Amino acid sequence: MEDYNFAYLDEQTKRMIRRAILKGVAVPGYQVPFASREMPMPYGWGTGGVQVTAACLVPEDVLKVIDQGADDTTNAVSIRKFFSRTAGVAVTEATTDATVIQTRHRIPETPLQEGQILVYQVPIPEPLRFLEPRETETRKMHELEEYGLMHVKLYEDIARHGQIATSYAYPVKVEGRYVMDPSPIPKFDNPKLSGSAALQLFGAGREQRIYAVPPYTQVVSLDFDDHPFVASKADHDCDLCGAGASYLDEVIIDDAGGRMFVCSDTDFCAGRRAAGHVGRLGEAA
Amino acid sequence: MSLAPQAMTGGFADAPVQSARAFRAALDALSRPGRIVAVEGVQPPAPLSVAAGVLLLTLADGTTPVHLAGAFDCAVLRDWITFHCGAPLVGSDAATFAVGDWSALHPVGRFAIGRADYPDRSATLIVELDHLTAAGARLTGPGIADVAHLSLPDIAAFQHNRALFPLGFDTFLTCGDRLAGLPRSTRVEAV
Numbered sequence: 001m002e003d004y005n006f007a008y009l010d011e012q013t014k015r016m017i018r019r020a021i022l023k024g025v026a027v028p029g030y031q032v033p034f035a036s037r038e039m040p041m042p043y044g045w046g047t048g049g050v051q052v053t054a055a056c057l058v059p060e061d062v063l064k065v066i067d068q069g070a071d072d073t074t075n076a077v078s079i080r081k082f083f084s085r086t087a088g089v090a091v092t093e094a095t096t097d098a099t100v101i102q103t104r105h106r107i108p109e110t111p112l113q114e115g116q117i118l119v120y121q122v123p124i125p126e127p128l129r130f131l132e133p134r135e136t137e138t139r140k141m142h143e144l145e146e147y148g149l150m151h152v153k154l155y156e157d158i159a160r161h162g163q164i165a166t167s168y169a170y171p172v173k174v175e176g177r178y179v180m181d182p183s184p185i186p187k188f189d190n191p192k193l194s195g196s197a198a199l200q201l202f203g204a205g206r207e208q209r210i211y212a213v214p215p216y217t218q219v220v221s222l223d224f225d226d227h228p229f230v231a232s233k234a235d236h237d238c239d240l241c242g243a244g245a246s247y248l249d250e251v252i253i254d255d256a257g258g259r260m261f262v263c264s265d266t267d268f269c270a271g272r273r274a275a276g277h278v279g280r281l282g283e284a285a
Numbered sequence: 286m287s288l289a290p291q292a293m294t295g296g297f298a299d300a301p302v303q304s305a306r307a308f309r310a311a312l313d314a315l316s317r318p319g320r321i322v323a324v325e326g327v328q329p330p331a332p333l334s335v336a337a338g339v340l341l342l343t344l345a346d347g348t349t350p351v352h353l354a355g356a357f358d359c360a361v362l363r364d365w366i367t368f369h370c371g372a373p374l375v376g377s378d379a380a381t382f383a384v385g386d387w388s389a390l391h392p393v394g395r396f397a398i399g400r401a402d403y404p405d406r407s408a409t410l411i412v413e414l415d416h417l418t419a420a421g422a423r424l425t426g427p428g429i430a431d432v433a434h435l436s437l438p439d440i441a442a443f444q445h446n447r448a449l450f451p452l453g454f455d456t457f458l459t460c461g462d463r464l465a466g467l468p469r470s471t472r473v474e475a476v
Binding site for chain 1: 300301302304305306308309311312315316317343344345346348349401402403404405407409426427428429430450451455468469470
């Protein structure tokens with residue numbers, strides 16, 4: 001595409017984002033402010049992730065975009081097409097073929113490899129925001145490593161529900177220092193944050209923050225000794241591919257209470273079916 | 286004022302693509318301390334190395350003051366950076382980027398380490414080395430699966446920098462067309 005600079009953003013903007021990414025990598029889990037630009041899509045559709053991806057892309061990249069695990073939903077399709085046109089990069093739906101994966105609210109089931117970059121779209125980057133609305137205060141809390149309020153919140157979950165009811169955007173502590181919002185991924189995905197071989201970058205466009213988890217970095221989900229963290233999922237197997245350990249979406253299939261559970265990661269599910277696995281409602285390939 | 290001819294040449298020929306590749310190399314290096322990557326695309330005047338020149342043209346601009354230390358504070362380099370980056374050239378305490386060999390950058394305590402509420406407001410040092418190999422000081426920490434090794438010019442200064450975490454400066458080590466990253470998060474030990 002001749003009408004735009006490579007990867008859409010101008011060079012001055014990319015330099016500014018690149019400097020923020022590097023500082024984010026140097027201080028894992030700390031939210032680096034950046035001068036987020038208006039993008040040709042509304043806030044809430046991944047403007048932060050798109051800017052991080054634009055700053056990272058090289059022409060040789062193979063880009064995968066997922067929305068809640070799926071490659072074929074509106075958000076994923078439009079962002080993939082956007083970079084296909086403005087950066088000329090190859091695109092794929094296969095996790096193993098991708099060099100850069102932009103994601104909304106899931107980590108792929110297939111373990112990530114060295115050399116891959118996972119870019120998260122983040123709506124609210126501040127894990128303490130719903131507990132303390134003032135930025136001046138949350139900044140001071142991060143500065144002083146004062147995270148007691150977050151433990152009170154988890155404790156109140158237990159007092160009210162008998163267990164920690166937070167099921168997505170479950171707070172984590174990175175390298176024993178910063179408490180971080182992993183974006184609204186299901187807590188089922190939290191263990192994959194820690195010690196990943198891939199570099200993980202987080203972009204929040206409306207809130208103007210970038211943060212990072214370098215490869216092989218310790219990420220611990222907050223919990224209590226007597227209420228340890230549990231990476232929960234629906235207690236079923238995938239009805240299409242039969243997978244017992246992948247994160248599932250519940251789909252209503254009729255008006256008589258019928259439902260099915262399917263893998264949220266479409267590439268993972270399709271790969272298993274192609275390999276001959278068949279679930280309860282699946283058809284043999 | 287007149288510029289030397291070499292101050293106006295040697296930049297990226299295709300900045301969007303070449304700086305994108307350069308940034309990916311720098312990102313790879315900083316997120317995996319101990320890894321040495323090669324970069325290309327610029328021919329800066331001596332004494333600046335290709336790798337240091339690539340880093341400056343990829344990351345520095347009019348909003349990032351640059352400090353030239355020791356022998357690197359020469360007219361042709363000042364002109365080259367002014368022409369290609371437009372970066373203000375400043376003293377060590379105001380620098381976002383500082384370039385020089387280790388002896389000229391030392392004492393590194395004079396560079397910005399960020400503030401407790403904004404640890405990102407810290408300097409990035411670009412240290413020019415005569416040799417850069419994956420041997421020597423033992424590195425552990427984020428980005429390193431087990432252990433990595435890197436030929437650092439100093440041990441104590443980087444240990445002190447790590448002790449300041451989450452404050453501290455971040456470092457790129459450059460030699461010819463190769464560079465390595467050493468973020469403040471890396472723990473350094475002598476072997």
